Amino acid sequence: MKRIFPAYILLTAFLLACSSNATTQNANQSNKPAAAQEAKADDKQNRELQKQIEQIASAARGRVGVHAVVLETGESVSLDEQGRFPMQSVYKFPIGMAVLAQVDAGKLKLDERVRVEKSEYVREGMHSPLRDKNPNEAEVSVRELLRLAVSESDGTASDVLFRLAGGSEAITRYLSDLKVTEIIVADTEKEIGQDWDTQYRNWASPKGAVMLLRAFHEGRGLSAESRALLLKLMTDTPTGPKRLKGLLPKGTVVAHKTGTSGANASGISAATNDIGIVTLPNGRHLAIAVFVSDSPADLTTREGVIAKVAKAAWDQWGK
Template sequence: HRYAQQAAQARAKGMAALSEVINHRGRDTQRKAMKTLLHGALILGISVMGLAEDHLAARYEQIAAQAKGRVGAASVVLEGGEETCIRCDEHFPMQSVYKFPIAMAVLARVDAGELKLDQKVAVSKNEYLADGAVSQLRDRSRDKDQTVELRELLELAVVKSDGTASDVLMRLLNNQAKAISGPYSVGAKEVMRFLASIGIDATSINVQDPEMALQKDWQVQYRNWMSPRGALKLLRAFHEGKGLSKQSHALLRDMLERSIRGEKRLKGLLPKETVMAHKTGTSGSRSGVTAATNDIGIITLPNGKHLAVAVFVSDSKGDQPMREGAIAALARLAWDEEVGKDPRVAFQKMYDEWLSLTKIVLYDGTELPKEKLRY
């Protein structure tokens, strides 16, 4: 009700100001009228945005329904914002999103002096993933073993989402580990230990199997899961530099910003110049159902703050444009909600639009060159 009253008042002020602009020739009067018009429009915009904020989760649900699957989404401004999420604590198959915490765990070992970025790592041809999975390592040396620097393995896993590279990274973690026990596969328990060290437990994220295991059994992918709230915890921990040196944090952030996957997901509807560090995850499809289409990341807002967004689309019968479109729309909604909270942004947008006008069209259809309006 309060927002409706503000909107009505703003509309009345705006219409009165427009009348002043059209009907008066006095320079001072028109300047004041134009100021009132812009101010009224700004109040109206803020009123509408304030009303929308109360229903942001409901708007997430409306968009999620278009993906024809189970959707979990979460967002928060990391500098003191309020969290919005749907299906906050449900488990969603990560697919390649899990390469993000794997890379963090490996870099923590580099910081501890147990691994070196320039060390040579032997990769056996038996470790190559089968065709159908993304792997530049496999494609460039199908029938031969090869030796790769650790830095390149990280680059391939994070930037290009190479599944063979991430499995080799998990193997390296195992080589440095003590006894591995329980249901966790090679290196996975070490990733879980790292996550626990930065305050993220197994109720938020579960890493259990390497990608090679996922290729062999459709159901295995559901054992590597993340909740939307767990994704925000991971993004916040990374943003705050937990568990990593400044050098390792900067290296991984650069890789995440250069990720070549998912251009139509979180990035899809954002301004082209937007800086975002993110990691995608994608499964195959079976019987018309795609198990996972995901993207999680940290978006730098125009005001310098950072918006963490995570979207998981699971068990969807929608096609790829539909699934990715839902992710893009959710990210844009979160972006607009936060950017719109800054009155300077809204005012600048309206002012820029005013400056771009070449003519004014009145209600009766009369066209009036803008230069004839003195303000």
């Protein structure tokens, strides 16, 4: 039997529904201006940050590449993000990751002793505490080679790790498996030291460097133990205190890897770099890569560009 509702009940229900819809529409309309204003404010801040970074970069009088991303939110700023910049010792970071992946696979052990022949030493004038302390030959653990290469930026240790990782092809495959592009690890430190042009074969884009930092932060391609070890080595490094860390508050946690070239006869420096993960005061993480290339400016100016870019990003997203 059908139930027949009185007309006044149906009318009341209709009026209530209309009232509810109107209230919802009004609320949505009232929220739209606020959301639009917030988006407009963010867009303005991003444009201002972009201009600020462009102005900072001009002091180098060379090529400057920047890519900075808040990993948790995707907020970012870039300058020539896909340009090809010589990495110099920045490339010891992907080499270190590739070696630790071999450790995770059981092909290497951290405490395994590795013989280093004198013929593997980089030439005098290139940074190598391992060579300096062992003028003839050396035998060190994989763990110590990682510390020397990543924290101390030792060229000889890096070349031995390059060999242990399987060379350029194996490192390239590892990066490909991580879906990281725009990074090329082609030559050893010893080969790079032979002439000026070879360093440009080992390049990264700022975007590619941040891809790798994101993969590392997310724990892709490494066990938790290996990631923790490499993170400590990058955090404890004494290199580059005036670069990414230079203008940040004392005690800021920065896990980073620097890279530095010499200058040619014309006084042009090919590479003054720093890439890393900065822990912001709000607990988020800023992955940032700054490459300063082909610059006639002095070291103080070049490092100052990197420090000022990092500080600008910190001021924007560290609140």
